[in-house]
Amino acid sequence: MTTAPEHLLIVDDDAEIRQLLGDYLRANGYRVTAAADGKGMRAAIAAGMPDLIVLDVMLPGEDGISLCRAVRARSEVPIIMLTARGDDIDRIVGLEVGADDYVPKPFIPRELLARVKSVLRRANSLPPNLRRDETRWFKFAGWSLDAMTRNLTATDGVVVPLSSTEFKLLRVLLEHPGRVLTRDQLIELMLSRDAGPFDRALDVQVSRLRQRLGDDAKDPAIIKTVRGQGYVLAAAVERQA
Template sequence: MNTTPEHLLVVDDDADIRDLLSRYLQENGYRVTAVADGRGMRAALAAGDPDLIVLDVMLPGEDGISLCRSVRARSQVPIIMLTARGDETDRIVGLEVGADDYVPKPFSPRELLARVKSVLRRSKALPPNLRRVELRWFRFAGWLLDAVTRNLTAPDGVVVPLGATEFKLLRTLLDHPGQVLTRDQLIELMLSRDADPFDRALDVQVSRLRQRLREDAREPSIIKTVRGQGYVLAAVVENAPP
């Protein structure tokens, strides 16, 4: 039985919060690394992959949203965002760039601990065939997606802009070509938590992505609807650089 404690990376410029969370999370069985900014975060990530990141939005220099986006381009490590702002728009932006949960300040350490346990539990709950493979290049039906820069290039060489949710939807489908994904699975894979604001909009996002891919809305050939089940990426996917 593996008794190695799970490793949490706490990124917050407030020394009191770092110390409080470090002590509390360690007392509850976790190994904790605490840093003050993006530079410290990148150094910690270079030293080893944590099991979860607790990331403050309001950081000096590069903010938490940018750091979350950067991490998510190459890793699916769970991320919980901390913020002093309670605006719903900020919360949704955090979720759209790949955060798994969003905790407004002030918060109790006990609440954060519950969120940490919940996010770690969910991250392990997806079956292996639904876990993301960390690749950069995706070729499909003449299209090319660079998962790091998020550039989608059409067969005629035109770069097509993608919104954050469109990118996450396409990336999720590309990770599972030929596999029918239910609506619940797509939402879980894209957002992990608090998917309700996007649940009703999933079909709209699929429609928009089909438009980006120049699909015939009546007879799409790349992203197909499987009636009563969900959606499937019907194209062959190759993982190779241009």
């Protein structure tokens, strides 16, 4: 049986880049759809969710950061952001709103192809004991997380807002309670990619998540640091489908 080619959506307002990448990726076995802006991207997604989105940060109208956030609110489809070389802020913000990887411009198509293959491979090949389950509700330490709406609710009913990265981090920890996860494992489970130069920010995200949960930074009871290894969710977790 012939396997259908994986479907990539390229969103870039530069027609030459769309054409170049489209031709190159098709020649390497992918089905490619292209869009010039957010409106075109939404129309393409409405016709069928792709297997991966290549999304430029600088777009006319709604920018790539906003579009990434909107997509991530409804889907875990892998997203690779195209950013200006040296623009660390765009890269960091992109990762925080849910991008899986980034490629700085200018780049050669072969570099993007390597990133596409890597992100798709990691998204599809996590070991069974680390794959995402279908649990919707997680209850722990007086808190409740709705994995569908991404709402974190306290016992008094107050909803605490989470960034995309904070949600992903918390969900990964809740899916593996009592298990020490290394930084590399957390990053791979959260972002489906290898550790990179900005992954030192993981410690910052853990600190922010502890603040959201009211977890004492000096003596945390929910998310504990295991020195030299990583982090572990120490609270008991109740799951509901």
